[in-house]
Amino acid sequence: xxxxxxxxxxxxxxxxxxxxxxxxxxxxxxxxxxxxxxxxxxxxxxxxxxxxxxxxxxxxxxxxxxxxxxxxxxxxxxxxxxxxxxxxxxxxxxxxxxxxxxxxxxxxxxxxxxxxxxxxxxxxxxxxxxxxxxxxxxxxxxxxxxxxxxxxxxxxxxxxxxxxxxxxxxxxxxxxxxxxxxxxxxxxxxxxxxxxxxxxxxxxxxxxxxxxxxxxxxxxxxxxxxxxxxxxxxxxxxxxxxxxxxxxxxxxxxxxxxxxxxxxxxxxxxxxxxxxxxxxxxxxxxxxxxxxxxxxxxxxxxxxxxxxxxxxxxxxxxxxxxxxxxxxxxxxxxxxxxxxxxxxxxxxxxxxxxxxxxxxxxxxxxxxxxxxxxxxxxxxxxxxxxxxxxxxxxxxxxxxxxxxxxxxxxxxxxxxxxxxxxxxxxxxxxxxxxxxxxxxxxxxxxxxxxxxxxxxxxxxxxxxxxxxxxxxxxxxxxxxxxxxxxxxxxxxxxxxxxxxxxxxxxxxxxxxxxxxxxxxxxxxxxxxxxxxxxxxxxxxxxxxxxxxxxxxxxxxxxxxxxxxxxxxxxxxxxxxxxxxxxxxxxxxxxxxxxxxxxxxxxxxxxxxxxxxxxxxxxxxxxxxxxxxxxxxxxx
Numbered sequence: 185x186x187x188x189x190x191x192x193x194x195x196x197x198x199x200x201x202x203x204x205x206x207x208x209x210x211x212x213x214x215x216x217x218x219x220x221x222x223x224x225x226x227x228x229x230x231x232x233x234x235x236x237x238x239x240x241x242x243x244x245x246x247x248x249x250x251x252x253x254x255x256x257x258x259x260x261x262x263x264x265x266x267x268x269x270x271x272x273x274x275x276x277x278x279x280x281x282x283x284x285x286x287x288x289x290x291x292x293x294x295x296x297x298x299x300x301x302x303x304x305x306x307x308x309x310x311x312x313x314x315x316x317x318x319x320x321x322x323x324x325x326x327x328x329x330x331x332x333x334x335x336x337x338x339x340x341x342x343x344x345x346x347x348x349x350x351x352x353x354x355x356x357x358x359x360x361x362x363x364x365x366x367x368x369x370x371x372x373x374x375x376x377x378x379x380x381x382x383x384x385x386x387x388x389x390x391x392x393x394x395x396x397x398x399x400x401x402x403x404x405x406x407x408x409x410x411x412x413x414x415x416x417x418x419x420x421x422x423x424x425x426x427x428x429x430x431x432x433x434x435x436x437x438x439x440x441x442x443x444x445x446x447x448x449x450x451x452x453x454x455x456x457x458x459x460x461x462x463x464x465x466x467x468x469x470x471x472x473x474x475x476x477x478x479x480x481x482x483x484x485x486x487x488x489x490x491x492x493x494x495x496x497x498x499x500x501x502x503x504x505x506x507x508x509x510x511x512x513x514x515x516x517x518x519x520x521x522x523x524x525x526x527x528x529x530x531x532x533x534x535x536x537x538x539x540x541x542x543x544x545x546x547x548x549x550x551x552x553x554x555x556x557x558x559x560x561x562x563x564x565x566x567x568x569x570x571x572x573x574x575x576x577x578x579x580x581x582x583x584x585x586x587x588x589x590x591x592x593x594x595x596x597x598x599x600x601x602x603x604x605x606x607x608x609x610x611x612x613x614x615x616x617x618x619x620x621x622x623x624x625x626x627x628x629x630x631x632x633x634x635x636x637x638x639x640x641x642x643x644x645x646x647x648x649x650x651x652x653x654x655x656x657x658x659x660x661x662x663x664x665x666x667x668x669x670x671x672x673x674x675x676x677x678x679x680x681x682x683x684x685x686x687x688x689x690x691x692x693x694x695x696x697x698x699x700x701x702x703x704x705x706x707x708x709x710x711x712x713x714x715x716x717x718x719x720x721x722x723x724x725x726x727x728x729x730x731x732x733x734x735x736x737x738x739x740x741x742x743x744x745x746x747x748x749x750x751x752x753x754x755x756x757x758x759x760x761x762x763x764x765x766x767x768x769x770x771x772x773x774x775x776x777x778x779x780x781x782x783x784x785x786x787x788x789x790x791x792x793x794x795x796x797x798x799x800x801x802x803x804x805x806x807x808x809x810x811x812x813x814x815x816x817x818x819x
Contacts, residue, residue, distance in 0.1 A: 223617075224647060226622050227624060227625060227650055228646070230506075234549065234629060236511065237546070256302060258449070259300070260272055260303055263299060266296070266434050268285075272303070283681050284431075286677075286680045287431070289376045289379055291379055292376065294441065295378075295434060295437045298441065367404075369574070371408075373414075373668050376438070376667075377435060378438035378441070382442050403573060405659070405662055407662060407665060411794040411797040412671075412793055413739070413794075415666040415668070415790070416665055417592070417596075417664045417665070417666060419788040420666065420674070420786070420787055422785075423786075424785040425589070428670060428674065429587075431674070432585035435582055436579060436582040436583065439575070443570060443575065445569065447563060448566075449562065450558050450560075460522055461526070462547075463518055463547060464550045464551070465551075466553065471484060482593045486521065487544075487547060491544070491601045493532045493537075494541060495601065495604060498540060498541065499604055499612065501537045502613050503538075504537060504605060505614060505619060508538065508542060509536060509541065510536075511542075514542040514546060517535060518546065548598070548626050549631075555598075556628075560583055565628055565645070565648070565649055567580055567583070567652050568648030568652060577659055580659075581662070584656075585670070596664060602623065616657060617650070619653075620654035624649040628652075679783045714733055714734045714796070715732075715796060716730060717795075719731050719742055719808070719809060720808045721746065721808065729742070731745065733796040735794065736794070737795050738792055739792070739793045740791040740792065743777060747775075775810070775811060777807060777808070777809055778809075779807060781805045782802040782804035782805035783801075783802050783805075784805060
């Protein structure tokens with residue numbers, strides 16, 4: 185029976201709690217109807233192949249069953265993962281992490297408070313030591329216990345600021361996001377997704393459902409470039425990227441709260457060790473070993489080799505990924521790779537392409553923890569329950585930002601390869617839906633998470649999982665973008681951390697009150713029409729470039745000016761290796777402009793960034809021209 189297969193899907197992962205959530209079932213049915221004409225045969229065939237290949241190995245589960253958590257445990261874990269573990273203590277903390285509170289939007293603050301309320305009530309029920317009252321953190325009472333009190337009494341000015349700050353800052357025209365099938369739509373990343381959802385919900389803009397379409401008919405989304413450009417994953421320094429997952433988790437939780445869905449996460453136990461070197465080895469262990477051979481490796485060398493082999497000789501193969509190779513040969517090849525891969529003795533030329541694709545899928549399945557992580561695999565699977573396509577993509581964008589760097593980089597490498605397979609559809613007969621249905625079981629079924637599919641829900645869950653994979657393949661450029669509102673929060677975190685507040689309850693209240701009085705520093709500086717700044721290129725030149733900024737000056741203009749001066753003025757060149765002679769002139773190749781310091785660690789700038797606006801936001805930064813790394817910036 186299909187209901188006994190090991191799959192990490194549970195229908196209660198996002199239980200409906202609001203009128204918006206009640207639309208989920210209806211809209212899911214609409215999407216299922218739209219998928220009726222899209223065959224799921226490949227999905228179930230892949231499930232059978234997985235079952236056959238792992239039947240004899242079921243005892244090797246890498247993770248323990250998910251344990252039921254007591255009331256308050258999930259909230260405590262959430263607060264820890266969100267970087268707010270200090271709120272769990274009995275005494276106010278003076279740690280820098282509490283500055284995270286200073287960056288929260290109205291909906292994000294409400295999400296934090298909601299979980300703190302639940303944790304507080306659970307502690308009190310268990311008669312443990314008293315915990316800090318939320319009045320000490322947000323200046324208001326419990327959102328449930330004191331709701332009547334807040335309505336009857338005059339509102340606390342701090343809570344009033346938290347509640348109104350972002351909505352007063354800019355009244356965005358979210359009505360443009362009402363769906364118009366077949367046309368390119370705007371994907372707003374300037375304002376927090378949860379704030380957008382709150383406005384849309386208030387205006388009843390979410391009532392329109394959207395049916396899925398075949399691959400090429402999928403809705404096209406465009407990220408509007410604001411004055412500060414667009415930031416991709418990899419454009420920020422590692423130091424700043426470490427702040428993104430906690431911010432994304434808080435925002436995802438706030439978005440789910442607004443939509444009326446509960447975000448549930450698995451709690452995985454410690455991974456079991458293995459004697460293998462390649463298959464069944466944790467991603468971080470693989471990368472640590474690979475980096476000893478090739479420093480700065482971001483994607484496992486074995487996966488790179490598998491993808492490279494398939495790209496060279498398998499993209500044109502009909503049924504690639506779908507047609508299963510020989511299980512006997514695949515198992516033999518795995519043993520040979522374990523023995524010969526790192527010595528360089530393994531010969532890829534002799535391997536059949538269907539066997540290579542089988543090895544690829546086996547590598548993904550054999551990871552001790554799912555590629556999408558045991559903690560967030562249920563959340564990825566539950567994205568299908570969000571009625572609106574744009575909000576499903578918003579949730580996916582946040583989930584990808586939450587992933588550990590090694591998982592995110594590996595997933596991106598896989599998705600880029602799958603896009604190349606789809607691009608050769610005319611030859612290999614593998615369109616976007618075919619590829620999605622084949623890969624979904626490999627990403628969403630994991631022997632370490634033996635949860636049963638609810639009876640009668642097999643088809644709906646299978647189609648939903650395949651659709652999540654389809655969205656990740658088709659919209660990966662959008663999903664690998666860091667929203668402008670998250671970058672702004674990182675800047676605020678850096679600014680607050682540099683001030684080194686000594687936290688106590690009163691200081692926290694003061695800080696939270698203060699955050700809404702200095703939100704838009706850019707607007708205060710708009711009166712300055714121009715500025716002269718210096719741009720450095722220390723790795724290329726001894727001289728710096730003096731640039732006159734006005735409201736129209738972009739990064740691309742500065743790079744062109746740098747190239748022009750380099751060619752005409754005969755600057756003192758430090759490193760000619762970074763320059764290319766062409767037509768008897770010196771021409772810059774692959775140059776990028778970075779913002780370094782101030783309220784950011786290091787930020788590779790979009791060519792369309794308007795520099796005067798950036799200067800107003802971060803006047804203490806240095807601007808440095810560097811050569812584009814030889815490897816893609818995402819790795």
